[in-house]
Amino acid sequence: MPTLKAAVNWLGGAAILVTFELIGRSLAAVLPIPVPGSVLGMLLLLLGLMVYGKVPRGLALVSEQLLKLLVLIFLPAAVGIYFLRDLSPRDWFALFAAMTVGTLVTLTLSGLLLNALLRRTRPTANRNNLPEGAGDE
Numbered sequence: 001m002p003t004l005k006a007a008v009n010w011l012g013g014a015a016i017l018v019t020f021e022l023i024g025r026s027l028a029a030v031l032p033i034p035v036p037g038s039v040l041g042m043l044l045l046l047l048g049l050m051v052y053g054k055v056p057r058g059l060a061l062v063s064e065q066l067l068k069l070l071v072l073i074f075l076p077a078a079v080g081i082y083f084l085r086d087l088s089p090r091d092w093f094a095l096f097a098a099m100t101v102g103t104l105v106t107l108t109l110s111g112l113l114l115n116a117l118l119r120r121t122r123p124t125a126n127r128n129n130l131p132e133g134a135g136d137e
Contacts, residue, residue: 006061013058020045 024041049055055063066073087095 009058010061013056013062016059017062
């Protein structure tokens with residue numbers, strides 16, 4: 001059973017996300033740049049977290065739940081492809097190529113970032129005391 005403190009943390013994390021999303025939308029409406037407001041809000045949130053130095057507990061809780069539901073967030077885009085049946089074969093090839101290349105680039109960059117972050121967070125003492133070849137997974 002969730003406690004009052006956990007509920008307050010969760011609501012605080014949700015408020016942080018909504019606040020940055022609204023700030024991003026406001027900036028997108030004012031600034032003449034072709035970037036969606038949600039992306040601007042996400043960039044501002046990233047900058048805020050970098051300045052703060054850590055992720056607040058409530059934001060971590062909300063983000064964890066959203067990541068579990070990420071498939072449902074992409075579902076409308078996947079369904080929208082069904083309505084593109086009138087495209088020419090050349091358009092389908094371009095769409096397929098863009099999705100494939102985008103996915104491969106995203107997976108590659110995510111893997112490289114994860115590898116760099118894991119190396120950075122591994123304690124130096126443990127790295128030096130491991131037998132040769134150990135920990136190179």
